[in-house]
Amino acid sequence: MIIAVDGPAASGKGTLAAGLARHYQLPHLDTGLLYRAVGWALRDEPDGPDFEAKAIAAAQRLDAAHLGNLEALTSANTGILASRVAVIGEVRVAMRQYQREFARQPGGAVLDGRDIGTVICPDADAKLFIVADSKVRMERRARQLELRGLPVDRYALYHQIEERDARDMANPHGGFYKADDAHLLDTTLLDIEASLRAAIAIVDGTMARKAGL
Ligand SMILES: Nc1ncnc2c1ncn2[C@@H]1O[C@H](COP(=O)(O)OP(=O)(O)OP(=O)(O)O)[C@@H](O)[C@H]1O
Numbered sequence: 001m002i003i004a005v006d007g008p009a010a011s012g013k014g015t016l017a018a019g020l021a022r023h024y025q026l027p028h029l030d031t032g033l034l035y036r037a038v039g040w041a042l043r044d045e046p047d048g049p050d051f052e053a054k055a056i057a058a059a060q061r062l063d064a065a066h067l068g069n070l071e072a073l074t075s076a077n078t079g080i081l082a083s084r085v086a087v088i089g090e091v092r093v094a095m096r097q098y099q100r101e102f103a104r105q106p107g108g109a110v111l112d113g114r115d116i117g118t119v120i121c122p123d124a125d126a127k128l129f130i131v132a133d134s135k136v137r138m139e140r141r142a143r144q145l146e147l148r149g150l151p152v153d154r155y156a157l158y159h160q161i162e163e164r165d166a167r168d169m170a171n172p173h174g175g176f177y178k179a180d181d182a183h184l185l186d187t188t189l190l191d192i193e194a195s196l197r198a199a200i201a202i203v204d205g206t207m208a209r210k211a212g213l
């Protein structure tokens, strides 16, 4: 079974995808980490003239087995860099095959990102599109950073999330929208457990319908 989980920044899609993977005992790929790894490779020259060429080269040599530096990869600045490299068509092409192979492994997989249900796995068995109010997303991200002992400027964080959303939604090479057959799940008023219960109910319902039950 392939489960596609998409949604904007800090909507909770990674948390839900990991919970679904545990529940259905499937491997999970956070595809945002791939883009973050390419963005991170460009951290020392974010405004250099060769940004695009270097991003493409970094994407083409990316070894997805080495996404270990989570502290650096999940920082807000790396998120911004990731959204900048993600608008480069050749970067997206270089990432595609790995994601599709991951999805097609025996038994299936859970993938979360922005274009899983639309571009990477349009035939996924179940698709979820996770949303939450921007201020709630900012507050969740702020608490996540505070738990890591990092200083948080909520005003800056809110604008970083908005900037990333705006760039992602305008991405001419993206498929950053809800697929027609994806189920919308708004987690604004749901905690993590309630969101996961709702997501499992959606997946079970989708699979039952497809099996004609
Ligand atoms: N329903 C929820 N209620 C409260 N907190 C949540 C909920 N869902 C996720 N969180 C928390 O919000 C933070 C962001 O969640 P998560 O990393 O899953 O979002 P994401 O959409 O994958 O983010 P990104 O796009 O930046 O990778 C985490 O600290 C997570 O524990």
Ligand SMILES: Nc1ccn([C@@H]2O[C@H](COP(=O)(O)O)[C@@H](O)[C@H]2O)c(=O)n1
Binding pocket: 009, 010, 031, 032, 033, 035, 036, 079, 082, 083, 084, 086, 112, 113, 114, 115, 116, 164, 168, 174
């Ligand atoms: N399938 C995807 C996943 C991510 N991106 C880009 O990477 C940025 C970081 O992703 P997070 O999921 O970790 O927030 C994101 O803002 C997108 O620009 C993507 O293009 N496609």
